[in-house]
Amino acid sequence: MPDDHYEENPLNISEAEMVVAIPSYREAELIGYPASQAALGLKQYFGDKKYVLINCDNDSDDGTKEAFFAADTGDVPQIYISTPPGVRGKGNNFRNLFRKVVELGARAVVVVDADLKSITPRWIKHLGEPLFNDFGYVAPLYVRHKYDGTITNSIAYPLTRALYGRRVRQPIGGDFGFSGELARIYLAATSWTEAVSQFGIDIWMTTLAMNNNIPICQAYMGRPKIHKPKDPGSDLGPMFSQVVGTIFDLMVHSTGYWMRVKWSKPTAIYGFGLGEVEMPPPVKVTEDALVAKFHDGLKQYQEVYPLAVSEPLLIKLREISEMPMEHFDFPTQLWAKVLYDYACAYKTQVVEADELLASLIPLYFGKTLSYVRKTASMSVQQAEEFIDNECVVFEETKPYLLERWSA
Amino acid sequence: MPKLLIVDDEEHIRFLYAEELADEGYEVVTHDSGDQLLEMIEAEKPDLVVLDIKMVDYNGLDLLQDIRNKHYDLPVILCTAYDTFKEDMKSIAADFYVIKSFDLTELKNKIKMALETAMPQ
Numbered sequence: 001m002p003d004d005h006y007e008e009n010p011l012n013i014s015e016a017e018m019v020v021a022i023p024s025y026r027e028a029e030l031i032g033y034p035a036s037q038a039a040l041g042l043k044q045y046f047g048d049k050k051y052v053l054i055n056c057d058n059d060s061d062d063g064t065k066e067a068f069f070a071a072d073t074g075d076v077p078q079i080y081i082s083t084p085p086g087v088r089g090k091g092n093n094f095r096n097l098f099r100k101v102v103e104l105g106a107r108a109v110v111v112v113d114a115d116l117k118s119i120t121p122r123w124i125k126h127l128g129e130p131l132f133n134d135f136g137y138v139a140p141l142y143v144r145h146k147y148d149g150t151i152t153n154s155i156a157y158p159l160t161r162a163l164y165g166r167r168v169r170q171p172i173g174g175d176f177g178f179s180g181e182l183a184r185i186y187l188a189a190t191s192w193t194e195a196v197s198q199f200g201i202d203i204w205m206t207t208l209a210m211n212n213n214i215p216i217c218q219a220y221m222g223r224p225k226i227h228k229p230k231d232p233g234s235d236l237g238p239m240f241s242q243v244v245g246t247i248f249d250l251m252v253h254s255t256g257y258w259m260r261v262k263w264s265k266p267t268a269i270y271g272f273g274l275g276e277v278e279m280p281p282p283v284k285v286t287e288d289a290l291v292a293k294f295h296d297g298l299k300q301y302q303e304v305y306p307l308a309v310s311e312p313l314l315i316k317l318r319e320i321s322e323m324p325m326e327h328f329d330f331p332t333q334l335w336a337k338v339l340y341d342y343a344c345a346y347k348t349q350v351v352e353a354d355e356l357l358a359s360l361i362p363l364y365f366g367k368t369l370s371y372v373r374k375t376a377s378m379s380v381q382q383a384e385e386f387i388d389n390e391c392v393v394f395e396e397t398k399p400y401l402l403e404r405w406s407a
Numbered sequence: 408m409p410k411l412l413i414v415d416d417e418e419h420i421r422f423l424y425a426e427e428l429a430d431e432g433y434e435v436v437t438h439d440s441g442d443q444l445l446e447m448i449e450a451e452k453p454d455l456v457v458l459d460i461k462m463v464d465y466n467g468l469d470l471l472q473d474i475r476n477k478h479y480d481l482p483v484i485l486c487t488a489y490d491t492f493k494e495d496m497k498s499i500a501a502d503f504y505v506i507k508s509f510d511l512t513e514l515k516n517k518i519k520m521a522l523e524t525a526m527p528q
Contacts, residue, residue, distance in 0.1 A: 165525070220496065262523055262524060263520055263521075263524040265524055265526065266502055267500070268500065
């Protein structure tokens with residue numbers, strides 16, 4: 001990982017109790033809004049503390065740095081830190097942030113996405129305040145459309161909940177808070193990988209907080225997360241492999257922890273009382289694209305599946321692939337077992353990691369299609385209950401993982 | 408023997424729960440309102456709380472928040488006559504919820520699950 005970085009610190013800030021950071025890559029158009037809202041939040045709610053606003057960037061060539069410094073942030077001090085030219089990755093930006101946080105001696109750090117359109121100053125309060133009240137990690141809790149965040153809903157949330165026993169609804173939410181102490185733990189961690197230096201960073205941070213027994217709470221944000229949403233049927237890019245690969249890597253790293261976890265526990269919730277809940281905007285789903293990607297992918301990776309999953313699962317996958325589309329169903333227990341088998345295959349390296357993870361994508365599209373069909377007439381709240389029930393299935397199926405992992 | 412704290416403002420419910428859960432081998436203490444609840448928890452140190460959502464003077468979901476803030480890991484099971492409370496996001500801070508019934512099978516199962524939950528320290 002790169003240790004060198006570029007920094008602009010116009011006011012020569014050398015210490016701060018509270019940091020708000022905005023990671024970015026080519027976000028010149030949007031970064032001004034979260035920067036100004038974060039500055040307002042610092043002034044309104046943390047006025048008695050020394051604070052600083054930091055942009056951690058990947059040497060963007062679109063004027064992100066200039067847009068950050070030009071944002072209306074009043075007298076809130078700003079620092080710009082960048083990875084060296086050519087070094088990309090959200091995780092690399094965080095690595096620079098961890099170092100800076102430790103250098104500044106900060107007690108609390110709040111991170112918000114650069115493309116956020118719905119952030120208010122209260123988000124800074126809710127993500128930051130628990131860090132001054134014994135919590136070490138604060139995950140966001142916002143109402144999202146039932147089709148927004150399908151990797152979270154079908155993989156990241158149920159897996160981390162079943163593995164580590166903590167119910168953190170948005171483990172890759174992108175907006176969160178962590179203590180300066182936890183920044184030190186992150187810097188010293190030995191599980192850093194190339195995937196973590198990219199989009200694996202969010203799940204890596206949440207998981208390390210869980211398996212280091214850091215007190216975790218969820219902060220209710222009041223407003224839905226409005227950013228650049230994606231059709232769950234569109235291309236996933238490298239994000240899927242980086243997130244899922246990081247979950248599997250961490251399973252190998254923390255086997256001794258998650259094998260002793262049974263069922264799950266809720267976390268404390270901070271920040272209720274914000275009045276009426278605002279509903280999230282709709283997310284478009286192209287079912288035809290999900291169907292096509294499921295079937296095409298099954299053919300493309302037909303030689304991988306017998307190596308990745310057990311024979312009984314292989315038979316069930318064949319059965320569901322032959323179902324007429326109007327009756328298509330990907331049962332939750334089958335999905336949980338597929339993910340557990342994939343984790344074992346990842347550990348034993350029966351297939352090269354990139355190909356193994358790529359072969360999981362068509363199955364994920366199949367699972368997403370099934371979820372979309374089953375929740376089509378559900379409200380956001382009913383879909384939440386549906387996901388909660390799926391998580392219980394993951395927990396009930398965990399003995400299968402324990403058996404397969406130890407085989 | 409695990410100690411359960413039953414919080415409900417209806418006397419017959421407290422009586423029913425206390426009898427049936429004691430028969431299951433639990434030590435049971437009861438409380439009839441949200442008043443002094445945190446002090447009760449501090450004094451009795453229960454292993455689990457069964458909390459009614461709708462009490463005359465108290466909202467169980469607000470009490471749940473108070474409990475969570477002081478007792479981060481204390482299992483809490485919400486009991487209610489209606490499931491509309493799930494629309495309130497505060498309810499997710501509970502370990503489980505059950506719909507009130509004279510058949511306590513579901514409640515007993517949830518109590519068992521909550522007490523079995525294991526987290527490495």
